[in-house]
Amino acid sequence: MIPGGALMIFVIVVPILLGLYMSVLTLDQYTLRQWLSAPFAGPGNYIEAVTDSPLLKSFWISLSFAVLSTAAAVPLGIAAALATQNYFPGRAVMRSVFLIPFVMPSFVVATVWRTMFQPDGVIVNGLHSVGITSGLWLNGPNSYWTLVFVEVWASWPFIYLLALAGLQSVDHDVHEASALDGASWWPKLRYVIFPYLKGPVALACVIATLNHINNFALPFVLFGIPAPDDVQTLPILTYSTTFESFRFGLGAAMAFSSLMLLAIPLIIYVRAVKLDVDEGADK
Amino acid sequence: MTETTTERSYRAPTRRRGSRQAEVTRLLPNGILVVVLVVVCAFIAIPLIYVVLSSLNSDLGVARGEIIPSSWSLQNYADIWTTIGLGKGIANSLIVAGSAGVVSAAVALATAYVFVRFRFFGRVTIMRGLLVVQSVPGTLMVLPVFVVFASAGSYLGITVIGTLWGLFLTYLTFTLPFSTWVMVTYLRGLPKELEEAARIDGASNLMILLKIVLPLSWPGVMVSAIFAFLLGWNDVIFASVMTNSDTQTAAIALQVFGSTQQNGTLPLYGQMMAASLVCAAPVIALFLIFQRYLVSGLTSGAVKG
Numbered sequence: 001m002i003p004g005g006a007l008m009i010f011v012i013v014v015p016i017l018l019g020l021y022m023s024v025l026t027l028d029q030y031t032l033r034q035w036l037s038a039p040f041a042g043p044g045n046y047i048e049a050v051t052d053s054p055l056l057k058s059f060w061i062s063l064s065f066a067v068l069s070t071a072a073a074v075p076l077g078i079a080a081a082l083a084t085q086n087y088f089p090g091r092a093v094m095r096s097v098f099l100i101p102f103v104m105p106s107f108v109v110a111t112v113w114r115t116m117f118q119p120d121g122v123i124v125n126g127l128h129s130v131g132i133t134s135g136l137w138l139n140g141p142n143s144y145w146t147l148v149f150v151e152v153w154a155s156w157p158f159i160y161l162l163a164l165a166g167l168q169s170v171d172h173d174v175h176e177a178s179a180l181d182g183a184s185w186w187p188k189l190r191y192v193i194f195p196y197l198k199g200p201v202a203l204a205c206v207i208a209t210l211n212h213i214n215n216f217a218l219p220f221v222l223f224g225i226p227a228p229d230d231v232q233t234l235p236i237l238t239y240s241t242t243f244e245s246f247r248f249g250l251g252a253a254m255a256f257s258s259l260m261l262l263a264i265p266l267i268i269y270v271r272a273v274k275l276d277v278d279e280g281a282d283k
Numbered sequence: 284m285t286e287t288t289t290e291r292s293y294r295a296p297t298r299r300r301g302s303r304q305a306e307v308t309r310l311l312p313n314g315i316l317v318v319v320l321v322v323v324c325a326f327i328a329i330p331l332i333y334v335v336l337s338s339l340n341s342d343l344g345v346a347r348g349e350i351i352p353s354s355w356s357l358q359n360y361a362d363i364w365t366t367i368g369l370g371k372g373i374a375n376s377l378i379v380a381g382s383a384g385v386v387s388a389a390v391a392l393a394t395a396y397v398f399v400r401f402r403f404f405g406r407v408t409i410m411r412g413l414l415v416v417q418s419v420p421g422t423l424m425v426l427p428v429f430v431v432f433a434s435a436g437s438y439l440g441i442t443v444i445g446t447l448w449g450l451f452l453t454y455l456t457f458t459l460p461f462s463t464w465v466m467v468t469y470l471r472g473l474p475k476e477l478e479e480a481a482r483i484d485g486a487s488n489l490m491i492l493l494k495i496v497l498p499l500s501w502p503g504v505m506v507s508a509i510f511a512f513l514l515g516w517n518d519v520i521f522a523s524v525m526t527n528s529d530t531q532t533a534a535i536a537l538q539v540f541g542s543t544q545q546n547g548t549l550p551l552y553g554q555m556m557a558a559s560l561v562c563a564a565p566v567i568a569l570f571l572i573f574q575r576y577l578v579s580g581l582t583s584g585a586v587k588g
Contacts, residue, residue, distance in 0.1 A: 004390045004391075004393045004394035004397070005394060005397075007390055007455070007459070008390070008394065008459055008460075008463070011452065011455045011456045011459060012416055012424075012456055012459065012460065015424055015427045015428050015431075015456060016416075016419070016423070016424070016427070018427040018430070018431060019423055019424075019426055019427035022426070022427055022430060027430065032430060032433055032434065033433065033434050033436070033437040034434065034437060035430050035434050036434075036438075076323070076326075079319045079323070080319065080323050082310045082311050082319070083311060083316050083319040083320050083323070084320075085308075085310055086308055086309060086310065094320065094324075096571060096574060097324065097327060098323065098327070099570070099574075099578075100327060100331070100567060101327055103513075103566060103567060103570045104563050104566065104567065105516065105517040105534065105562060105563060105566055106517060106519070107517065107519050107534040107537060107538070107562070108537070108559045108562050108563040109330075111537055111538075111541070111555060111559050112330050112333065112334045112556070112559055113330060114541070115337065115345060115552060115555065115556065116330060116333060118346065118348075120346065120347060120348055121345075121346070121348045122333060122348045122349070122350055123348075124348065125347075125348035126348070126350075153326070153327075153330070161578065167310075172307075172308070175307045175308045176307055179306075179307045185309070185310065185311060185312055185315075188310075189310065193310065210418050213420075214418065214420045214421070216420070216421055216422060216519065216520045217517070217518075217519035217520065217534075220519060220520070220523075221519065221538065234420070234422075235420055235421070235422045235520075238420075238422040238423075238426075239422055239520070242422070242426050242429075243429075243524055248426060248430055251422075251426055252423075252426050252427070255420065255422050255423040255426060256423070258420065258422075258423075259419075259420075259423070262418060262419075262420070266415060266418050269414065269418070270411050270414050270415060273414060
């Protein structure tokens with residue numbers, strides 16, 4: 001049991017502390033091999049990241065991308081949960097199918113959509129045949145919307161799963177009561193069912209937003225490096241600064257700065273989760 | 284938190300007792316229900332159908348934006364093994380993600396047991412920390428690890444970057460916290476009484492763990508191992524900086540199809556689509572087989588790499 005804790009510290013805590021130390025070093029491809037003797041830079045990397053790099057722009061791209069993707073997934077997830085809550089023949093199959101986008105590896109999802117969004121690819125041609133002339137999807141300003149769209153495709157079942165869990169907590173009596181009152185379907189949803197979904201869906205939104213902000217594989221595979229300016233999310237910017245420009249110190253500073261964006265959803269998430277046996281027991 | 288409720292939703296009896304009951308619990312009118320199902324299914328199915336059809340198409344056909352191949356062929360499925368070495372990539376992925384799965388599940392069982400059954404200073408803080416590190420971006424972890432591994436050559440004279448065991452070590456940075464968290468939520472549900480009885484009989488902590496806790500928690504151990512494996516299989520960021528052409532994983536090999544051009548100017552689109560299916564199939568199969576157990580883990584978040 002002690003070895004378990006030691007391994008955990010070795011592979012998680014140590015790298016984080018080292019990263020923090022590296023963020024105050026002038027660390028590049030010349031000093032990499034002897035990084036322990038790399039010159040000390042103080043807060044220089046952080047100052048450069050904020051004032052003289054696309055960090056702030058990436059900050060907004062990540063934030064808006066994450067919030068938009070979550071917002072678009074919510075109605076989809078709730079609608080899918082409502083539709084599969086009650087029994088119908090084939091419901092079990094449907095529920096499995098709904099999870100496929102979520103369990104498909106991100107790198108496969110991104111590869112397939114990248115092929116579909118090619119210039120002259122199936123999407124551009126399809127839109128053309130119905131009279132819409134679209135520009136490039138993998139470059140230029142449209143790339144941002146491509147990223148949001150694919151992210152929604154890959155992640156909405158997460159909202160669906162937690163919405164389904166919320167629906168399950170609605171007692172049969174509640175259904176009976178609203179049937180007795182003669183509520184038609186929309187008022188019933190709006191005033192009776194949705195309040196039950198608020199908690200689980202809110203939690204789902206927080207976790208989903210965290211995952212969107214951290215998603216590296218999807219934009220990386222979808223657009224490649226260097227990514228178009230409009231999809232340079234924080235992980236992509238950090239990656240290209242570190243492994244394309246070899247500015248390791250600056251990259252580390254960027255990585256730690258981007259924690260600021262994660263902090264708010266993360267605090268909400270950690271507080272919402274039951275940590276203890278005793279807390280969990282009275283559920 | 285959410286695990287138990289979701290599990291319940293998947294195990295709940297599926298059939299209502301009669302049509303009157305169905306009418307009472309009805310949420311959507313039939314018309315809207317059908318529309319929702321059709322729209323959602325179409326949304327899911329479009330890329331899936333496309334990738335199957337394109338994997339049977341020629342590179343030129345895919346590049347021209349054909350939906351239905353003008354010439355059908357299974358050749359792509361034969362070629363993917365020789366052109367890029369997808370087989371090697373899949374083997375590497377299986378080795379690295381598989382060992383990460385086994386090791387994290389074993390370590391997670393012991394660590395989670397300590398968290399659940401013992402009271403010690405800082406316990407809740409460390410558990411919070413477990414949740415937090417799951418949300419630490421991969422870019423933050425990969426950077427210091429890369430620097431340390433790269434300098435291992437000059438300081439210690441060993442090569443780590445480009446080796447499978449080096450990649451395996453980096454995978455532990457994200458599989459361990461996740462597996463431990465899965466085990467914590469699982470062990471919390473186990474009754475204490477058996478362990479207490481064993482302790483009265485004079486069993487040591489290790490004995491209790493191996494003879495009492497392990498047999499009771501097999502399902503949890505399996506789930507945490509499978510998830511750790513999937514996280515490793517789906518990883519792109521660590522594999523993209525820690526591997527070379529010999530040790531590349533399936534995720535990296537798949538990217539090579541897009542950048543490889545054979546006899547002309549086109550990437551190997553057809554093969555790339557066939558390889559995509561090959562890379563996704565084991566994951567989806569694994570998931571569908573163990574669906575009932577895995578859904579609870581899915582809701583705790585960290586599956587997407």
